[in-house]
Amino acid sequence: MVEKLKGYLKKYFSNGPKAMYIYLTLIVLIVCVVLISSARKTITVSIDGKDKKIMTLSSTYRSALSNNGITVGPKDKTTVSLDNKVENDSKISIKRAVNVQVAVDGKKLDIKSAEDNIEKMLQAEKITIHQSDKIYPKKDSTVKEGLMIVVTRVETKDIKEVKPLDYNTVVKKDEDIEQGNNKVVQEGKAGEKETLTRVVYENGKEISRKVISETVKKQPVQKIIAMGALNVYTPSRGTRIPYTTAMRMRATGYTSDYESTGKSPGDPYFGITATGTVAKRSVGSYSSVAVDPRVIPLGTKLYIEGYGYAIAEDTGGAIKGDRVDLFFDSNSEANNWGVRWVNVYLVK
Known part of the structure; x- marks a missing residue:
């Protein structure tokens, strides 16, 4: 040409x-x-999805856009670097940054962002997010104008504590101790247990606490108390008589004579009890009495109201069940006793 x-x-x-x-x-x-x-070159400029063709003599996209009255903000995103050389029939897309607010670490941050989603926006703004933190809306939510984002810091702490482990108190009956009296046989000692508790905090405030494990480090020692189970009878004269069992029995009196035993003096078994001892009446000591061995075993020591200490040494054909026959030295004493209902105590 x-x-x-x-x-x-x-x-x-x-x-x-x-x-x-x-x-x-x-x-x-x-x-x-x-x-x-x-x-002169023709380029397509797409702003938030809307295309526009412009002609330019500029060498870079930055000057081409500027010369055509198109501003690019510091947070706007472009598909091509603004400093690249303009190529004919090329296309540059601009995504305008929108205003969002982020509540994090006790602050409210006003941010402009053109990122696709919340996660990328937080990364771009160098807001560190830990795996346990909560983000609302979700991280993959689209960033849009006026969006309010809340970042909740979640922290978990495991706390170890050594706590006392209470001991048990065991009470055992002891028939060697009078009723109403107790004796500490073994002092109790507290044990130790290690408790692991998981505490969850949100933005520094505790929201939950859960015991994860408990480990006994030292076993407790139980306290043992002996509780008096021994019965004590106190006659009117003040003697304290420990006993195991009390019975209400019909008491009669007998002597060694023929009328009571069917034996006379000279008989080798005259005055001899069923256990082979000589029948005796010992005031202040143990006197002989006849019992039904099925009720009171022979050899058992007794205390009989109005009679005193006795020992079950004899039996009798008529002494059955809840009956006891008391030995006296004379018929007059036996007759004076007569027949009475008395309390009989099996002496311990």
Whole structure:
């Protein structure tokens, strides 16, 4: 094209200096037009999904956009670097940053962001998120104008504590101790247990506490108390008589004579009890009495109201069940006793 123009100009402007000047001027203009035409580029600018075509002579996208009145904010995102060289028929997309608010660590941050979702926005803003933290809305939620994001810091602590382990108190009956009296046989000692408790905090405030494990480090020693189970009978004269069992029995009196035993003096068994002892009446000591061995075993020591201490040494054909026959030295004493209902205590 330029060669054709040169030929045309030579044909009509070949005479004189003035013609040559015009000729050169036109050549320069033509070259400029050609250069400008070749330097001009058409690009598509997409802003938030809306396309617009612009023509530019600028070498970079930054100047091309600026010369066309298109501003790019510091938080806006572009698909092509603004400092890249402009290519004809290329496309650059701009995503405008939107205003969002982030509540985190006791602060409310006003942020502009063009990131796709909350997770990328927090990363871009260098807001550290730990795995246990809670984010609302969810991390994959789209960032949009006016969005309010809440980051809740979640912290878990495991606390070890050594606590006392209470001991048990065991009470055992002891028939060697009078009723109403107790004796500490073994002092109790507290044990120790290690407790592992998991505490969860949200933004520094405790929201839950749960015992994860308990380990006994030292076993407790139980306290043992002997509780008096021994019965004590106290006659009117003040003697304290320990006993195991009390019975209400019909008491009669007997002697060694024939009327009571069917034996007379001279009989080798005269005055001899069923256990082979000599029947006796010992005031202040143990006297002989006859019992039913099925009720009171022979050899058992007794205390009988109104009679005193006795020992079951004898039996009798008529002494059955809840009966006891008391030995006296004379018939007059036996007759004076007569028949009575008395309390009989099995002495311990």
